[in-house]
Amino acid sequence: MLCSTCRLRPPVTDDGHCLLCAGPAGPVPAPMPPAPAFFAPQQYLRSPEGLAKAVVVLLAVMIGADLLAVAAGLNTHRVLAAGVANDFAAYDEEAANLADNLYGATSWLQSFVGLAIAVVFIIWFRRVRLNAEVFDPSMQSMRPGWAVGAWFIPIAGWVLPRRIAGGIWTASAQTSTDGSRRTVPATVMNLWWGAWVCSQVLSQFTARRYWAAAQPQEILDTTVLLVATDAVDIVAAVFAILFVRRLTRMQGERAALGVYPPSTPGLPERAPWGRAH
Known part of the structure; x- marks a missing residue:
């Protein structure tokens, strides 16, 4: 009609x-009703300090679990090496079972703590990414949702999160009251990312070797790789702690300065650190 x-x-x-x-x-x-709040860009800051403390504690627990795994791996290697040396003529089966059980227990502990770290770290990572959107959205090459999704993409998950972290790092660098930017060296972030990628690659390579090992000497060689993997994981966890603490402190300093790009017209003004509308 x-x-x-x-x-x-x-x-x-x-x-x-x-x-x-x-x-x-x-x-x-x-007039059309306003879009739901969750479609609008975040216009306030939320402190990542609580999440950062939780991540640091879990990483410290992981370091302890890795140290236990290294000790259990060395013990397993010692028992196996003694058996291989005399062609298992005087093999202590009870000691071997104990060594296997100890290493299995440390592996379960590592898996449990690793899952907890993954969950809490990604939540923290998303929080600092949303804060970076408030500090300076022009420095963010990917949308905030990628701070979560990028970790789950095969192969690309070893590249994209570092790209996102770089944008967060740059936006979180402390600025002067006149708006000029201070460049903060990204050494800690690069060391963390490099150690983490090495840990992931070595872990997958060792897992394949472990399940493919059939002969006693192959199993013995694999235990060396398992110990090396745990050692690299310890290094990655240490650098992760330094990265989380440094970036969280940078965002606190940046928030205290209170110098942000102008708010988007039609959207509410940004609230102070730790408050939400």
């Missing part, structure tokens, strides 16, 4: 006229 006068537009009045033909007295369409 079209307007009874112009026959071009749909009618909006009871007598069949469109908005233009009805004149000033015609009804005005109601």
Whole structure:
């Protein structure tokens, strides 16, 4: 059905006229309702300090679990080496079972703590990414959702999170009151990322070797790789602690300075650190 006068537009009045033909007295369409808040960019800061402390504690626990795994791995290697040396003529089966059980227990501990770290770290990572959007969105090459999704993409998960972290790092660098930026060396971030990637690659390589090992000497060689993997994981955890602490402190300093890009027109002003609208 079209307007009874112009026959071009749909009618909006009871007598069949469109908005233009009805004149000033015609009804005005109601404005569109505002978009839900979760579609709008974050316009406030939220402190990542609590999450950062949780991540650091879990990483410290992981370091302890890795140290236990190194000790258990060396013990397993010692028992196996003694058996290989005399062609298992005087093999202590009880000691071997104990060594295997100890290493299995440390592996379960590592898996449990690693899962907890993954969950809490990604939540912290998303928090600092959203804060970086407030500090300076021009420095963010990927949308905030990628702070979570990028970790789950095969192969690309070894590259994209570092790209996101770089944008967060740059946006979180302390600025002067005149708006000039201070460059903060990214050495800690690069060391953390390099150690983490090495840990992941070595872990996958060792896992394949472990499940493919059939001969006693192959199993013995694999235990050396397992110990090396745990050692690299300790290094990665140490650098991760330094990275989390440094970036969290940078965001606190940046928030205290209170120098942000202008707010987007039509959106509420940004609230102080730790408060939300």
